[in-house]
Amino acid sequence: MKKWMAATFIFAAFAYEVPAETLGQGASLDKRIRTALYSPDNVYRLNTMKNRTSTIQFPSGETVNLGSGLIATGHPGAWVIGANQEGNMVVVKPEMNAIEPDTNVIINTNKRTYLIELRLINDPSAMTYLLRFKYPEPPKPAKTRFKGSQLNKNPCDGRINRHYQKRGDMPLSPDEMWDNGTFTCLRFPTNAPRPVIYQVLPDGTETLANVRSVNDIMVVHGVSQRFRLRLNRLVLELRTEQNNTGGYNYHGTTTGQIREVKDVGQ
Incomplete structure (x- = not known):
């Protein structure tokens, strides 16, 4: 019985959370100048006199x-609170005749909400003259191997044919489809599964298309009057009646970039 009671007491002690405000770090020259790391989930304490x-x-x-903008306190009669003309400094002072004025103040700016606990103390060395904040760095954008103009480069640029018809299972349908007479591009939603692309030959047989991905675009190295997209039991046929002759791709590349190999003796 004694063991059970002791275990219950320990559990209750750990389960009870004591509220704690953040005072901030005191400056090296004067501890009454304090800097706190901002979080919307923190309550900050302002020691006043x-x-x-x-x-x-x-x-x-x-x-x-x-x-x-908002400045609201739980005990307005006990405090003098106001902002400067720019609105980026809030001055706080307890009333001379205030009795037990400890309360909170909520400050809402055009960017953040601050939760402040106001405490009246008698020790000048522990008072907060100035409370300011540091802010976490915003998350950096995800790294990508594409840079500059490559981010939005059209891998099937040139004389464009967009006249395509489709029939079959529409969940496989690309958002866009076009060709430039040399390459065929299919743009899919970023989070959509990619089907397998087959080129339909004139005799009706299928051959696996040579495909590469550029961002959210599947680039087929070639053009055809008919393609079939397959994913498990889903089938979608895409066809065009346009005869887009395009132009000869002298570089044989979808990016427009070429790599020149030189003899070391040059």
Whole structure:
């Protein structure tokens, strides 16, 4: 019985969470100048004193003076709170006659929401003269091997034929299809499964098409009046009546880039 009661007590002790506010890191020259890492899930503490003014500072461009701006405290009669003209500095001061004024203040700017706990203290060395914030770096864009103009380069550029008809299982249908007389391009939704592409020969037989991927485009090395797309039991036929002769591809490339090989003796 004693063991069970002890285990229950330990569980209850760990299950109870004590609220804790973030004071921020004191500056090396003066600990009353504090900097805190911003998080929308943190509550920050501002230690104040009577006959002293504390300031909350936001970065340039962040303001409480726009339509979404808000400064609301739970004990308005006990505090003097106001913002500067730019709206990026909020001044906080307890009233001289305030009794037990500890409360919270919610500040909403044009960019973020701040949750502040206001505390009245009697130790000048522990007071917060200035509270400012550091902000996490925004996530960097995912790396890609495509750079600059390659990001949106059309691998089937040139004299374009878009006159294609389709029949069969429409879930296999590309968003776009076109050819330039040398290559055929099919653009699919980025998250859609890719079907296998077959070229239909004049005698009705199929041959596996030579295909490469460029971003969300499947590039077929060749043109045909008919293609068949297959994925498991799904089949979609694509055909065109246009005879796009295009132009001869002297470089034999879908990107327009060529690599020159030189003799080391040159």
